[in-house]
Amino acid sequence: MGRSLTEVVQQQTSSGGGTRSDPWQQPCFTVYSQEHSDGGGGFFSYDHNLNMLSNVRGTGSNHYGSYRTYSSQASEFQQNHAGNDTFETTGDASSNSQRPSLTSFVGYLGHIMFMPPQPNGFGGWCRNGNPAQSRSGEAFRDVNGIVGETRQDYAWFTQHSGGNHYVRFMQRSANTYYSDRSSGYGGYINVSCAWSQSMYGGGCYNARTKKIMFMETNTGHAFKPVVYSNAPDIRAIATNTNPFYNVTPRNSSYSEHTTGELYDYFNNAANRTIYATSSGKPTNNDSEDNYRCASCLCDNDKVVMFQMIPHYGCWTCRWNSDGTTEGNIYNASHTTSYGYPNGNQFGVRWQVSSDGDYWFAYCPTYYYGAGMFGVLVRVKDGKTLYIQASDSSYGHQICPLGKSDFLMARQVNSDGGPGMYYRVIRSKREMHRLNDLTNFNGQDNMRTYMIDTPYYSTAYPGLIPAFYDTHLFTTQTPDAETVMD
Amino acid sequence: MAKKFIQYRKVTKGGIVSDGVLKDNSGVVGVYDTAEEAPQNMEDQWHTYVTVEYDFDPTVDSLVNLKLNAAEDGFDKKWTGKTVAEQLELHHEAEKVQSYKEKKNRLKKAINVKAGERIEGLEGWRIERAKQQDFLAGSTSNQTAIYQTIETVRSTSNTKQDELSPLDPSTAAGQAAIDAFDPNDFGGAGPDTEGSKDSPLLATTQDYDHTKA
Numbered sequence: 001m002g003r004s005l006t007e008v009v010q011q012q013t014s015s016g017g018g019t020r021s022d023p024w025q026q027p028c029f030t031v032y033s034q035e036h037s038d039g040g041g042g043f044f045s046y047d048h049n050l051n052m053l054s055n056v057r058g059t060g061s062n063h064y065g066s067y068r069t070y071s072s073q074a075s076e077f078q079q080n081h082a083g084n085d086t087f088e089t090t091g092d093a094s095s096n097s098q099r100p101s102l103t104s105f106v107g108y109l110g111h112i113m114f115m116p117p118q119p120n121g122f123g124g125w126c127r128n129g130n131p132a133q134s135r136s137g138e139a140f141r142d143v144n145g146i147v148g149e150t151r152q153d154y155a156w157f158t159q160h161s162g163g164n165h166y167v168r169f170m171q172r173s174a175n176t177y178y179s180d181r182s183s184g185y186g187g188y189i190n191v192s193c194a195w196s197q198s199m200y201g202g203g204c205y206n207a208r209t210k211k212i213m214f215m216e217t218n219t220g221h222a223f224k225p226v227v228y229s230n231a232p233d234i235r236a237i238a239t240n241t242n243p244f245y246n247v248t249p250r251n252s253s254y255s256e257h258t259t260g261e262l263y264d265y266f267n268n269a270a271n272r273t274i275y276a277t278s279s280g281k282p283t284n285n286d287s288e289d290n291y292r293c294a295s296c297l298c299d300n301d302k303v304v305m306f307q308m309i310p311h312y313g314c315w316t317c318r319w320n321s322d323g324t325t326e327g328n329i330y331n332a333s334h335t336t337s338y339g340y341p342n343g344n345q346f347g348v349r350w351q352v353s354s355d356g357d358y359w360f361a362y363c364p365t366y367y368y369g370a371g372m373f374g375v376l377v378r379v380k381d382g383k384t385l386y387i388q389a390s391d392s393s394y395g396h397q398i399c400p401l402g403k404s405d406f407l408m409a410r411q412v413n414s415d416g417g418p419g420m421y422y423r424v425i426r427s428k429r430e431m432h433r434l435n436d437l438t439n440f441n442g443q444d445n446m447r448t449y450m451i452d453t454p455y456y457s458t459a460y461p462g463l464i465p466a467f468y469d470t471h472l473f474t475t476q477t478p479d480a481e482t483v484m485d
Numbered sequence: 486m487a488k489k490f491i492q493y494r495k496v497t498k499g500g501i502v503s504d505g506v507l508k509d510n511s512g513v514v515g516v517y518d519t520a521e522e523a524p525q526n527m528e529d530q531w532h533t534y535v536t537v538e539y540d541f542d543p544t545v546d547s548l549v550n551l552k553l554n555a556a557e558d559g560f561d562k563k564w565t566g567k568t569v570a571e572q573l574e575l576h577h578e579a580e581k582v583q584s585y586k587e588k589k590n591r592l593k594k595a596i597n598v599k600a601g602e603r604i605e606g607l608e609g610w611r612i613e614r615a616k617q618q619d620f621l622a623g624s625t626s627n628q629t630a631i632y633q634t635i636e637t638v639r640s641t642s643n644t645k646q647d648e649l650s651p652l653d654p655s656t657a658a659g660q661a662a663i664d665a666f667d668p669n670d671f672g673g674a675g676p677d678t679e680g681s682k683d684s685p686l687l688a689t690t691q692d693y694d695h696t697k698a
Contacts, residue, residue: 036598048650091591093502094569095584095686311573335549335573336580342687367686371514388517389524390548392494394512412529413501421529439517444524458502 023354023472029407030123030466031420031451032100032114033089033459041089042454043123045466048402050424050451057454069162074425088111091396091457092479093411095367097343098133100462101395101411102369103362105133107349108143109155109174110176111464112136117466124464130479137344138181139174140200145378146234147296148208149356152470154238158191158203158290160213165191165198165214165309167266169238172467192259192267194226196275197291200340202305204297205234206379207356210428215305221290223272225279225319227304228271232262273304278317280328285310288339294361295352302382304329306375308348309362310339314373318382329437332373334365334390353404354470358427360398360406365390376406376427376440383436389443396443399465404428408442411460418448420461489541491560492524493553494532501531504587505594513548515573516541536642544569549576554639581686585654585663592649600642607635641672 028048034041040059053183064131094103100113110116112133115125127136142157157177159166164175165246167189170176182187191198202215212231216224265271284290291308303319313333318326340347346368350361362374377384389396394411401407406425414420429438453461494517511532517523520536527534535557550572551560564572571662615627649666653659667679 090510091587092501092510094510095503095580095587139490246524333543333548334575335547338687388515390514390516392512392514395509410529414530415502416530418530439522441522443527446529448529458505473531 005118005260008034018242019257022183023469023476024402026119026468026472027053027117027121028468030114030117030330030464031036031453031461032124032464033453033455034087035090035455035457035459036088039091039455039457041294041459043117043125043464044452045117045121046451048123050407052452054123055454068280068356084415089455089461091352092393092413092460093364094367097368099369099395099460100464101397101460102345103364103372103395103397104140104346104349104369105395106397106399106463106465108146109139109141109172110467111462112140112174112345114461114464117464119468124466131390133345134343135178135182136174136462137340137346139177139469140349141292141344141347142177142181143338143351144201144360145204145294145296145350146207147356147359148206148299149235149352150354150471150474151235152352152354153391153467154235156203156234156238157207158198158201159188160200163193163197165193167191169234171239187257189260189263191263191265194269194272195224197349199269200292202293202294202295203304206297207232208301208379209297209299209301211297211301213295215293215302217290219290220320221281221284223293223297223305225275225297225305225323227273227275227297227301227303227323228266229273230470232265232273237262265459271482273351275319275323275324276325278305280315280317281309281316281323281330282331283309283312286339286401287332287341288347292347294348296359296361296377296379296382297381298377299380300382302398304359304375304377304382306348306350306361306363306385307344307456308337308339308373310337310342311335313337314348314363315385316375327456329384330375330386330455332365332386332388332390334371334373336367337364337475338368345445349404351398351400351465353400353406353427354473356470357404358406358431360397362387362396364395366392369395372398372443374442376425376430376442378431379426383431384435385430385434385438385440387442388439391443395460397463398425398442399463400470401425406442409463410443411462413458414453414461415458417456419453420451420463421446421448422451423447429437487630490523490536490621491515491539491541491551492517492534492536493551493560494527494534495553496532498531503583505590506583506586508583509680511553513551516548525661547572547576549573566601567696577686581660585637585660586684587650589652589654589663591665592668596645598672599669599671599674603638604635607631607638615658621691624696637694638672645671 030043030045040058044055045053047053105112117124144156152391155172157168173266196218205212210231213227289309293305295305301321305317315331317330320328348363357379359377362372365371372389374387397409403425410421412421494514496511523536547569550565554561590653615631618627621690652662
């Protein structure tokens with residue numbers, strides 16, 4: 001006798017273990033604020049529904065075992081820094097170099113000052129004062145773009161070294177990158193420049209098109225994308241801790257790698273297309289706008305490069321699918337601002353939506369970390385919107401939200417209880433609503449009294465992006481385009 | 486010169502408080518080609534915003550040179566007869582002063598907190614021990630000694646505050662003295678040797694790694 005069987009679809013499990021049916025219940029970000037004398041502070045974590053997942057809070061002075069910075073040390077936080085400026089949130093983002101609310105302190109690797117919130121919902125933890133800012137800052141400086149990727153559990157990095165890219169593939173971890181790079185034991189692939197000079201970061205891997213792009217520069221602030229086709233599975237390389245990629249025999253030197261299949265791939269001119277030289281850069285200033293940028297390699301082979309120009313502002317160059325340059329498509333200026341030469345923790349940053357379809361690059365506009373210039377790019381076709389927030393006080397911090405969206409926060413003083421100022425950036429809707437090269441005003445119409453902050457009085461809170469299973473937003477949600485069809 | 490729509494932030498409470506120092510953060514927050522492009526509903530509890538149509542020439546005025554006029558229909562100039570580079574430098578000087586005011590205030594708080602921590606460390610079981618020892622010995626000498634130590638922390642911290650108070654954040658000498666000031670070094674505690682300090686603003690607007698073409 002026969003019987004009919006119903007296929008049971010295997011559910012994707014989160015990295016926290018078990019089957020998770022609702023990707024929105026994963027951690028999205030944590031709000032941090034603190035005052036070191038008698039206020040205390042802590043971590044309030046939120047999920048992708050903007051509901052609180054967990055909260056931990058300590059009281060102020062004279063209560064041991066609490067979250068408070070001591071004058072000579074933080075009693076619970078790891079630091080060697082003899083000051084209260086590092087972890088406090090009582091100062092704004094313009095004139096203070098080490099406050100959690102600075103725009104450039106947030107990016108694909110989370111928050112420079114904090115361990116990211118984990119899949120179990122716990123809120124995050126401080127890194128060690130300003131030494132750690134500089135060290136994790138190396139990873140934030142060097143991390144390349146990843147787009148068209150739903151499994152965002154890895155990262156790849158390039159380090160500027162004259163005419164060679166030092167390239168590393170690994171998990172999505174600033175700490176691991178710092179260890180690998182600084183210890184010399186991590187190994188790297190040495191990719192010779194096809195045109196001139198390498199950069200810190202600035203590359204992009206499009207997992208959908210299997211293409212990988214290095215941005216090259218010269219000493220004169222000009223740029224050329226170099227696009228490699230038929231790229232190997234970068235995630236497989238990164239997550240298997242195998243930067244050597246089938247080297248046989250394995251290179252005995254762990255300091256540099258100039259042999260092997262991956263090395264051969266990147267150093268084979270037949271695999272690459274060199275785009276035209278950039279044009280229309282409004283001004284030149286220093287190394288940040290010579291040896292750093294953030295770039296997006298789109299599905300149609302367009303390339304969008306966003307670059308901070310310290311003491312000026314920013315500019316954006318876009319290349320066409322055929323490699324010709326469209327030139328400068330958006331630039332803006334404000335006043336004094338600082339890039340990586342003033343500290344690894346400063347400069348341009350980027351984020352990508354959970355589905356890998358929208359890429360957001362940005363930089364502060366004003367001094368250490370206030371304001372935001374940025375571009376939101378649709379990976380499918382390179383359509384670009386921009387944000388221009390020449391704010392002289394408030395950091396603007398952003399993290400992915402849900403499948404395609406972002407959460408934008410403006411770090412206004414939360415004294416009086418409005419909590420963190422925030423707004424959801426609906427990427428698909430913005431792209432439908434606005435024409436190419438339009439201002440989408442991500443900083444306006446901020447909402448209040450809905451996301452609590454851990455310290456009530458003067459505080460400019462920090463937003464700590466969470467790490468979560470980005471792939472769940474693709475596997476456990478229907479495809480909207482299919483539904484509409 | 487081109488007609489632009491300039492959004493300006495006005496302070497409603499004199500400014501914002503940053504590290505205990507009031508800061509007037511009014512100023513231009515955006516320049517747009519059309520009125521529609523300007524951000525909407527930007528208000529927060531510290532600010533209101535106004536958008537003004539204005540002939541703006543970025544080769545003559547930096548954004549920091551524009552100050553909303555009384556009629557709120559145009560801009561006065563913060564500095565007249567200055568180039569854009571000079572305006573930015575003057576603005577930077579003002580920002581540095583603000584930064585050092587905040588730093589001085591942090592140092593003031595740090596002295597008090599350090600004094601509080603040291604007193605906290607002397608109280609509790611040490612006083613209980615002194616009381617018990619004095620009870621057994623029929624004296625008050627142990628209590629007197631520890632109370633005197635606590636009082637010394639208070640008085641030396643006050644002396645430290647008196648050293649900090651005259652430092653002028655608006656002068657180069659005062660800024661250097663604030664940078665060198667050690668809030669730990671009072672009452673015999675010695676200098677702070679635990680790590681690096683915060684980064685003050687650079688001396689000028691373009692004072693690092695300058696490779697300008």
